[in-house]
Amino acid sequence: MKRYTRPAAAMVLTVIAALVIGACGSSSSSSSSSSSSAGASSGSSSSSGAKGGTVNMVEGVFPQSLDAGDDYTTQGAEINWVTYTGLTTYAHVNGIGGTKLIPGLATALPTITDGGKTYTATLRKGLVFSNGKPVTASDFAYTVERSIKIPWGGSGEFITPVIVGGTAFSTGKAKSVSGITTNNATGKIVIHLVAPYGAFDNVLAEPTLGIVPAGTPFSNQPNHPPPGVGPYVTKNIVPGVSYSSDINPLWAKMNVPGIPAGHVNVNVKVSSNVASNALSVLNNTADIFDWADTIPGSLLPQIQTKAASRYKLVNLGGSTYYIFMNATKKPFSSQLAREAVMTGLNQDAMTRLGAGTLVPACFFLPPAVAGHPTAPCPYGTPGLGNLAKAKALVKQSGMEGQPVTVWSQERAPRQQWMTYYTQFLNQIGFKATQKLIADATYFTTVGELKLHPQTGFADWNQDFTNPVDFYGVLLDGHAILPTNNENFGEVNDPHVNAEVAKLGTIPTTQLQKNASQWQALDEYVAKKAYVAVFGYQKFPFFASDRINYGALVLSPIYGWDLTSFQLK
Amino acid sequence: MATTSAPGTEFSDDLSAGFVDAGGDLAPGTGPWKLGWRRLRRNKVALFFGGVFLVIVVLCLLAPVYSQDIAHVSPSLGNITGTIRVGGKTENIVSLTGIPIGPTWDPSHYFLGADTLGRDTAVRLLYGGRNSLEIGAVATLLTMVLALIVGIAAGYFRGIADGVLSRILDIIWAYPVLLLGITLGTVIAVGGIGPIKGSNLLVPAFVIGFVYIPYVAKPVRGQVLQLREREFIDAARQQGLSHARIMFSEIMPNLSSTILVFIPLILANAILLEAALSYLGVGVEPPNPSWGNMIADGLTTIPEAFHNVLVPGLMLVLAVMSINIFGDGLRDALDPRAKVRIAH
Numbered sequence: 051m052k053r054y055t056r057p058a059a060a061m062v063l064t065v066i067a068a069l070v071i072g073a074c075g076s077s078s079s080s081s082s083s084s085s086s087s088a089g090a091s092s093g094s095s096s097s098s099g100a101k102g103g104t105v106n107m108v109e110g111v112f113p114q115s116l117d118a119g120d121d122y123t124t125q126g127a128e129i130n131w132v133t134y135t136g137l138t139t140y141a142h143v144n145g146i147g148g149t150k151l152i153p154g155l156a157t158a159l160p161t162i163t164d165g166g167k168t169y170t171a172t173l174r175k176g177l178v179f180s181n182g183k184p185v186t187a188s189d190f191a192y193t194v195e196r197s198i199k200i201p202w203g204g205s206g207e208f209i210t211p212v213i214v215g216g217t218a219f220s221t222g223k224a225k226s227v228s229g230i231t232t233n234n235a236t237g238k239i240v241i242h243l244v245a246p247y248g249a250f251d252n253v254l255a256e257p258t259l260g261i262v263p264a265g266t267p268f269s270n271q272p273n274h275p276p277p278g279v280g281p282y283v284t285k286n287i288v289p290g291v292s293y294s295s296d297i298n299p300l301w302a303k304m305n306v307p308g309i310p311a312g313h314v315n316v317n318v319k320v321s322s323n324v325a326s327n328a329l330s331v332l333n334n335t336a337d338i339f340d341w342a343d344t345i346p347g348s349l350l351p352q353i354q355t356k357a358a359s360r361y362k363l364v365n366l367g368g369s370t371y372y373i374f375m376n377a378t379k380k381p382f383s384s385q386l387a388r389e390a391v392m393t394g395l396n397q398d399a400m401t402r403l404g405a406g407t408l409v410p411a412c413f414f415l416p417p418a419v420a421g422h423p424t425a426p427c428p429y430g431t432p433g434l435g436n437l438a439k440a441k442a443l444v445k446q447s448g449m450e451g452q453p454v455t456v457w458s459q460e461r462a463p464r465q466q467w468m469t470y471y472t473q474f475l476n477q478i479g480f481k482a483t484q485k486l487i488a489d490a491t492y493f494t495t496v497g498e499l500k501l502h503p504q505t506g507f508a509d510w511n512q513d514f515t516n517p518v519d520f521y522g523v524l525l526d527g528h529a530i531l532p533t534n535n536e537n538f539g540e541v542n543d544p545h546v547n548a549e550v551a552k553l554g555t556i557p558t559t560q561l562q563k564n565a566s567q568w569q570a571l572d573e574y575v576a577k578k579a580y581v582a583v584f585g586y587q588k589f590p591f592f593a594s595d596r597i598n599y600g601a602l603v604l605s606p607i608y609g610w611d612l613t614s615f616q617l618k
Numbered sequence: 619m620a621t622t623s624a625p626g627t628e629f630s631d632d633l634s635a636g637f638v639d640a641g642g643d644l645a646p647g648t649g650p651w652k653l654g655w656r657r658l659r660r661n662k663v664a665l666f667f668g669g670v671f672l673v674i675v676v677l678c679l680l681a682p683v684y685s686q687d688i689a690h691v692s693p694s695l696g697n698i699t700g701t702i703r704v705g706g707k708t709e710n711i712v713s714l715t716g717i718p719i720g721p722t723w724d725p726s727h728y729f730l731g732a733d734t735l736g737r738d739t740a741v742r743l744l745y746g747g748r749n750s751l752e753i754g755a756v757a758t759l760l761t762m763v764l765a766l767i768v769g770i771a772a773g774y775f776r777g778i779a780d781g782v783l784s785r786i787l788d789i790i791w792a793y794p795v796l797l798l799g800i801t802l803g804t805v806i807a808v809g810g811i812g813p814i815k816g817s818n819l820l821v822p823a824f825v826i827g828f829v830y831i832p833y834v835a836k837p838v839r840g841q842v843l844q845l846r847e848r849e850f851i852d853a854a855r856q857q858g859l860s861h862a863r864i865m866f867s868e869i870m871p872n873l874s875s876t877i878l879v880f881i882p883l884i885l886a887n888a889i890l891l892e893a894a895l896s897y898l899g900v901g902v903e904p905p906n907p908s909w910g911n912m913i914a915d916g917l918t919t920i921p922e923a924f925h926n927v928l929v930p931g932l933m934l935v936l937a938v939m940s941i942n943i944f945g946d947g948l949r950d951a952l953d954p955r956a957k958v959r960i961a962h
Contacts, residue, residue, distance in 0.1 A: 325918055347715035348922035399698035399712075403734060406715040434699060460899055462918045463716070466734055469904050473694055473735070484904050 104315045108327035109340035111489035112320045118257035120270035122203035128609040134260020134278035148606045152308045166246030173237035179277040187232035192264040199268040202258040207522040207529040214242040248557040252514035310613045322461040339592040347405030365588045367418030368512040373582040374538040381449030388579035394440025397432040403466045408585030420561040421517045421568025444479040454482040457506025459492045497535040517568045518554040657951035664947020671940035681744035693745040694905040696735035746907035753823045754889040760827030765834035773842025791832040803900035822901045875952040882945030909934045
């Protein structure tokens with residue numbers, strides 16, 4: 051899942067102590083838990099609020115797509131996980147409880163046999179799509195094929211090479227994915243994997259594998275997304291501007307345990323002016339501030355004074371903000387050049403530009419994910435940076451004077467981060483210029499492999515709490531895709547590839563036993579300076595006076611849980 | 619945007635208005651330029667604002683002097699984690715929550731405050747003015763040159779040439795200026811123009827210069843349609859002068875007052891459009907400053923640090939207003955009966 055960051059201060063403590071979840075990479079989504087206890091908080095949708103009505107949510111960037119088959123952003127996942135339910139899903143609670151896998155459209159979590167290579171599940175009876183058409187087991191197989199063909203950004207790591215026949219289908223050598231067999235009469239679904247893949251249960255919970263009807267085109271349908279099975283239906287899409295998530299009237303009758311129905315319809319308005327978005331929530335003209343956006347520091351005093359009861363900052367510990375550096379192109383094909391960035395980057399400055407919401411960092415795996423290192427940072431404690439040493443490293447690398455294009459989103463503070471980074475690169479001896487890309491198309495643009503972007507902004511929020519979610523998508527050479535690529539730095543290190551392949555087979559339940567191996571890999575990546583991590587984000591949990599604040603759930607995996615939105 | 623022009627230049631038969639405007643004490647045969655200058659001299663308001671604009675231009679041209687010798691910082695170099703002493707107290711240039719310091723009123727240290735990246739606002743204001751004025755001037759030059767060529771050619775040749783050129787102008791004119799500017803700015807910023815990279819300041823200048831061509835070309839064409847029927851053009855043809863010679867030696871000098879009146883109008887609109895495009899992110903690219911992108915950057919710090927919006931905004935208003943008022947005065951002086959204007 052795309053880059054979002056998820057707050058989970060409470061989750062951090064619990065996860066470090068007893069990490070049991072596979073890491074998912076998703077764009078910034080944060081679950082609020084900084085002020086809640088470390089244990090699972092109750093925050094599942096309660097029924098104490100009023101039913102009915104409409105809630106207005108404001109977000110700074112339009113989802114990459116409202117078709118879950120293509121989307122890989124936090125903004126999209128936030129909507130899609132309650133619109134397209136898969137065989138498995140996550141508990142609708144705050145904190146670490148929200149990382150627990152539960153059955154979705156399957157009657158139970160899949161049975162795993164054959165040494166971890168065969169997953170068997172049975173579809174619940176009586177399921178219908180939001181258009182009333184009955185759901186069949188073969189629709190699941192079709193959904194997997196669609197995700198491969200589009201292709202979804204994580205398919206190169208989690209689906210295509212993992213399921214038997216996935217690669218042959220992807221290259222056109224087969225008409226279907228041979229590793230999936232279904233029986234519409236019994237609802238049985240059997241999935242054969244090429245090799246054991248510990249996080250596959252988590253993969254089944256991805257919105258991209260939320261079942262859609264067979265016959266849905268094998269292409270992204272952003273403006274008219276296909277019907278799904280879930281508490282909500284996406285409607286009224288005005289691309290780049292707004293959309294709505296309306297209660298699915300057919301959902302409640304299906305009685306899927308653990309996945310509540312919605313209480314209110316949700317209108318989502320997109321504006322890159324996050325200051326204006328924050329003010330509208332403060333002034334109660336909008337109801338929910340998207341957790342993936344950063345409230346400008348200039349508004350924090352007002353918000354903390356006037357809205358103390360409905361604002362908090364939470365650290366989910368499941369997200370990483372970093373700068374990718376293309377290891378195949380000059381100047382960052384030189385490790386010394388990459389080390390110069392790690393050595394000289396002023397993380398204190400980056401934190402201030404982020405209105406103080408960033409926790410300086412150097413390791414790729416964030417604190418809430420198994421394998422987060424405790425060793426000291428290889429290039430010095432994140433702080434003011436050492437400019438003189440960075441300049442010397444650039445000279446030593448022989449890359450002085452190299453032109454560099456820094457890719458950047460437009461909205462604050464991402465643009466400011468990259469403007470500062472561009473200025474820093476010029477200071478240490480490169481000839482850097484900044485290229486601004488509209489937020490909604492940024493990741494699609496830098497994900498075009500033929501562009502070979504040299505360096506730029508990136509972030510990742512866990513799709514699931516297994517490190518393979520970070521490494522498998524973002525740093526594994528096998529995950530490099532021609533389009534929708536997430537390994538922007540085109541990192542293709544044999545050691546990284548081999549470790550990911552080996553450690554990725556470890557089931558989620560056994561992660562803690564092997565955390566030290568992930569730690570070693572993370573320390574290796576930090577020493578090689580493949581990415582310049584500059585912080586772990588804390589996120590705003592901010593709503594209007596109209597909202598039943600106590601009932602709100604911020605999933606550590608997917609962000610705001612729309613089923614928890616209630617009016618007072 | 620409607621542009622109209624009415625007959626009645628200094629070359630019209632009715633000279634009495636000129637004598638009345640000039641106070642009636644001019645010797646016969648006083649040239650139109652002298653007449654115009656006298657009218658302009660009487661317009662104190664126009665002269666004042668012309669002076670204001672000149673001051674702005676000079677200040678912006680002196681940006682490197684201010685940057686190097688007084689403020690001792692460059693426009694792109696920030697100091698996010700630095701501190702300065704203000705009134706005996708040590709203050710963060712940018713606070714821990716990202717709020718930049720406000721005006722210190724000390725010319726050597728953040729006179730007008732800092733922006734979110736710790737850059738000196740006063741230095742960026744002057745360099746931004748240089749960029750905005752440079753782009754405005756280049757765009758104006760481009761517009762005037764191309765518009766004159768197209769307008770004169772269309773009006774002189776008439777027929778098919780006029781038809782084709784006028785339709786092309788109509789197509790460009792049909793698009794709202796801002797929309798066309800955004801479209802061209804976005805596309806060209808990616809690939810550049812030939813050897814010129816997308817981040818070069820000439821790119822927004824070309825875009826702005828291009829979109830305003832019809833607003834000058836069409837009234838020029840209208841005037842040329844009238845001028846070509848005059849006796850002196852017939853005489854020139856009978857003397858065997860070439861078309862090019864007639865167009866640029868006989869007709870164009872008669873458009874000089876129109877040209878002069880249009881220059882400040884186009885310049886003002888070009889500076890405004892550049893600010894709008896930069897504000898929207900498709901004009902001057904960071905880290906190059908421009909009044910438009912300074913306003914956009916400053917929005918994130920309202921209300922705690924609104925100086926980053928107020929200062930470039932006021933400067934923009936002052937510059938455009940000065941040019942417009944001076945341009946109005948110039949038009950009144952050179953073409954008192956004309957109705958030339960650009961309406962958006």
